[in-house]
Amino acid sequence: MLTVKTELLEALRLALEDLLPGAGAKAAFESPKVAAHGDLATTAAMQLAKPLKLNPRQLAEKLCAALQLTAPYQVWVEALDIAGPGFINIKLKPAAKQQVVREVLAQTARFGMQAGHGKQMLVEFVSANPTGPLHVGHGRQAALGDAICNLFSTQGWKVHREFYYNDAGVQIQTLTHSTQLRAKGFKPGDDCWPTDPEDPASKAFYNGDYIQDIANDFLAKKTVKADDREFTASGDVEDLESIRQFAVAYLRNEQDKDLQAFNLKFDEYYLESSLYTSGRVEAAVGKLIANGKTYEQDGALWLKSTDYGDDKDRVMRKKDGTYTYFVPDVAYHIAKWERGYQKVINIQGTDHHGTIARVRAGLQAADVGIPQGYPDYVLHTMVRVVKGGEEVKISKRAGSYVTLRDLIEWTSKDAVRFFLLSRKPDTEYIFDVDLAVAKNNDNPVYYVQYAHARICSVLAAWGGNAAALANVDLAALDSPQAQALMLLLAKYPDMLSAAAEGFAPHDVTFYLRELAACYHSYYDAERILVDDEAVKLARLALVAATAQVLHNGLAVLGVSAPQKM
C-alpha cells in the first residue's frame, strides 16, 4: 500500500510537472473523511487553476486523462472521478489496499519507522528541582517528553533525554534549612517556623511531612543512591553542607522511584551548578558584553533583549553581583548547541512561557551561529485531578499534593500515560481517577488494549505459526470492513510523521482509538476462524497486522499491549 501510494504520487507529480513546470511540488494526497469520496484525493487541480487560468473542473479532467495512461493507475486504481469544485477522488482496487498487510507483517516492529539519518537531537523535560516528589504536572511532562522522544526516534533521529536541575539555588537553601530544623526537632508552626502564607518569612520553609523523613534518615547517617549521585549523611545537625547534599540525593532518589514507576529513563542529568563551575556562565556573559548587547544601569547589567523582540530589556547581573535565572539558562543552551544538538526541544509548563523570549534573545545576542527560534518549546497547561467526583487540591505550600506515584498507584502506569497524552498539550486537563480505573468503554486505554488482547486471543485459538502469515494470499480481503481496516493501517506511517512534526502525541492516541474501533467493527462483521483455509489465512494475516500496528503505536506512547485482559 505504501509503495502503491508512492507510485501513484510519483505519477501525479510527473503529470502536474507536465501541465506546469514546477507544479510537481503540489503533488499530494489527502484521505477523504467520507468513504464515498474514495480512498485518496488530491486538490491539485484547484490549486493550479489560477496560475493556469483554467476552470478547475476542466483542469481536473485533463489531469485525470493523463493519469489514466500511467502504469500505476492502470494497475492499482479502480476508478477516478471529479467532484465538487475540482477534487479528484481515487478509488483503489482491493489488491492495492491488501499490500499493507504484507508490509506490516514483513516489517513488524519497524513498520512506520523511517530509516536512521544519524542526526541527533536533545529533549529536555521534567527538570524538577530536588525539593520534593514529582507531582501530576511533572507526570504530564514525563509522558509528553517520553512520547515525543519516541516519535522522533521513529523518524530516524538519535534522541537524547535530558533532565536539568539545580542543586545549589535559593530553593535548595530552603530545603536545607527546613531539613536542619526538622533534624533539631522543630516543626511547622513552632515559633521559629512561620507558616502563615501572608508572612513573607514563611517562604524560607517547606512544610511537607517528607522533610521529616529526610531529617530522620540524615540523623541515622544513612546512605542514599540516586541515578546520578550517591551520598552518606554525616548525622551532624550543624553540618549544613552535608544536610544539603544528603537532602538533594534523597529527593533525587525519590524522583528516580517515580520515574521508574513510570518506566522512564533519562540519558543524562545536567546540573545548573556545573554551568558556574565550568565557567560557562561567565563565558556567556562575556560574549554578550563583547558583542555590545549589554549596558550598565542602576548598578546592574542589562541585556538589550528588546533588540530581539522581547517586551523590555532584562537584568542579567543584579546589584549584588549574582545572575538572574535566565543567564545560566542561556549558557545552558549555548552548551547544548556546542555539544552538537542542532535540534533541541524543551518541554515546560505554560507558566514559564515568559522565559522563552529572553532565552532566545540571549542566544541570538551571543551570536554563536544558533538559528533564530532555537530551541523549540512545547508548553503544557496544568493538570487537575478529580477523585470521587471531587477535585484533589494541589498545594505545595501546605505539603499536600497529588504525587505522580499516587496517581500511578490509584490507577496504572498505562492509564496515566495514555490519559495525559490524550489531549493537546495546551488544553487544560482534568484527570478523572475513577475513569482511569473504569473497565468499560468510557476508558480509552482499555478500549485500545482490549482490541489487541482480542486479536491475540484469536491467534491463540488458531494456534498456527504467525510468521507464516506474512506471505499468504490476501485476495479474500474485499469486504467493506476489511478494506476500511487496511486503509487505516496504511495511514499509520504518515500519522506518525505528522505527529512528530507537530509535537503532537495526542494524534497517536486518537489514531489508536480509531484503529481499535475499526477492528472491533471488523471483528463483529466477519468471523475469522472459518472453515475455508484460504479465507481464514487471509483474515488472520489482516488481524495479525492490526495487532502489530496497535502494538507499535502503544509503544510510542509507552503503554503496554497486553496479550490477555
Place this chain on the structure above:
RNA sequence: CUGCCCGUAGCUCAAUUGGAUAGAGCACCAGCCUUCUAAGCUGGGGGUUACAGGUUCGAUCCCUGUCGGGCAGGCCA
C-alpha cells in the same frame, strides 16, 4: 493596563495545518451474545465553530475588533 495561549454538540475533546455534508467518546433512546474475549457491535436525535467584520474558488483554521477564561508581566526561580 500590556503580552502569550484558549473559546467547537449538554459534558470531555478531534478536525489530515486553507478543503467536500465540522467528527469521536460520554450521557440519552432503540436493537445485537447456544459461534474466535459483550471491557464489544449496529442504528437514532443533538451545531449560527463565543460575537461582528475582512482576505478567496473555499475559513473552525489566516487578518482586525469585541466579549469571556487561563498564564505571565521581580534586580524571585
